[in-house]
Amino acid sequence: MRVRFWGTRGSIPVALTGAAIRDKIVAALVAAAARGIDTPDKARVFVDQELDFTVSSTFGGNSSCVELVTGRDDYVLCDLGSGARAFGNHVLATRGPTGHTFHVFMSHLHWDHIMGFPFFMPAYIPGNRIHIYGGHPMLAEAFRRQHAAPSFPVDFGRLGADIEFTRLETERDYALAGLAVRAKRQLHSGDSFGYRFEQAGKVVVYSTDSEHKRDDPAETDTFVAFFRGADLVIFDAMYSLAEAISVKEDWGHSSNVMGVELCQLAGVKHLCMFHHEPVHDDARLAAILRETRRLEEITRSGPRLEISSAYDGMEITV
Amino acid sequence: MDLSPRRFADALVLHPSGTLDHLTAPSFRAALDPHLARCAADGDRVVLDCSGVSYISSAGLRVLMLASKQAKAQGGTIVVAALLPLPLEIFAISRFDLVLPVFGTVAEALAEGSPAARAAFDLEGGA
Numbered sequence: 001m002r003v004r005f006w007g008t009r010g011s012i013p014v015a016l017t018g019a020a021i022r023d024k025i026v027a028a029l030v031a032a033a034a035r036g037i038d039t040p041d042k043a044r045v046f047v048d049q050e051l052d053f054t055v056s057s058t059f060g061g062n063s064s065c066v067e068l069v070t071g072r073d074d075y076v077l078c079d080l081g082s083g084a085r086a087f088g089n090h091v092l093a094t095r096g097p098t099g100h101t102f103h104v105f106m107s108h109l110h111w112d113h114i115m116g117f118p119f120f121m122p123a124y125i126p127g128n129r130i131h132i133y134g135g136h137p138m139l140a141e142a143f144r145r146q147h148a149a150p151s152f153p154v155d156f157g158r159l160g161a162d163i164e165f166t167r168l169e170t171e172r173d174y175a176l177a178g179l180a181v182r183a184k185r186q187l188h189s190g191d192s193f194g195y196r197f198e199q200a201g202k203v204v205v206y207s208t209d210s211e212h213k214r215d216d217p218a219e220t221d222t223f224v225a226f227f228r229g230a231d232l233v234i235f236d237a238m239y240s241l242a243e244a245i246s247v248k249e250d251w252g253h254s255s256n257v258m259g260v261e262l263c264q265l266a267g268v269k270h271l272c273m274f275h276h277e278p279v280h281d282d283a284r285l286a287a288i289l290r291e292t293r294r295l296e297e298i299t300r301s302g303p304r305l306e307i308s309s310a311y312d313g314m315e316i317t318v
Numbered sequence: 319m320d321l322s323p324r325r326f327a328d329a330l331v332l333h334p335s336g337t338l339d340h341l342t343a344p345s346f347r348a349a350l351d352p353h354l355a356r357c358a359a360d361g362d363r364v365v366l367d368c369s370g371v372s373y374i375s376s377a378g379l380r381v382l383m384l385a386s387k388q389a390k391a392q393g394g395t396i397v398v399a400a401l402l403p404l405p406l407e408i409f410a411i412s413r414f415d416l417v418l419p420v421f422g423t424v425a426e427a428l429a430e431g432s433p434a435a436r437a438a439f440d441l442e443g444g445a
Binding site for chain 2: 212213214215217243245255257258261294295299
């Protein structure tokens, strides 16, 4: 199973500013001059192999959308944030406009997690099927309302694809899209749902927009069980721990520290930090990644937990 | 958890020890509570001497956050001193160094808020 990230930013999409791009170009030119880079081929190798990620690339700015590549023809997604637009265009460009089936697992219905759907081109094309799963009773209504006037010019009823909504229950195992799927209710305004996906012995957990207060050991245990032995946990690490339990308490998000602790307790192999704070620039996110790897190192009591920070376009194979 | 309280003038130095994690956090909080009640504008300044704390998890940090909130609400002050290298790194990574004042030594923590407490501490040979 492969995981491909189309949108990794929390709360609202962000774009690199002209000033930020200029800073990257300046840093790259200075670094290249020192190495005598004078041809396009040398420059590409230099950019790919030597430049720091924060100079050569960006974490990106689309809101939550993650693809699970299962090896089947059907597509599997988590959430339909603004990253869904790029995903939909990729499908049309690589496999044509119609005849596709999409399975989408919704963490919740806040705007940043559904805002990509009106720009998800496969939804407009007859012959495509879209199954949207979630735990919220207003699952269909949230999508219909987003398309209604005065918010959007194309009403939901005019979409060409065959679109179905299915409400999932928690603490129950489903077989969907070739995956074993289990949903878990999470602490977030209006609730959110995490998903544990399993295929051929590999486990990926998608757990975003989830606050962990650590004031109830029994509640912590339920998450440790949900994450248990996962090959990859995609985890809401939007805030620092101090923020998450002080000024931003009850805002419904978690931290890198909590991610490391829960994944260590659960024997997870790889923690991928996700739903990045929109205020943070690339340098800040890279610093948080370095610190989190250090935290894992100094608190490790068992096998190493791999730590990464999701960026738009990133792929992880489990 | 025994916090071995020591008084220096208007300051109370508490000495938690071992690991402050989800297993020990409840007893740490229970031990801290009676001292926090007196951590007010006209009461004790509390210094947590963490020289005996080998590890602190989010659960332990949460106890410190709650203690800080209570102290502030009462007009009091609670600070942390003498963190070992590993807990000090955890403080920095979790940004708790922006929430609670952190001092390198107990003497520095006492001097910051109360010269009388620092003098009393020095009288006891920097106990």
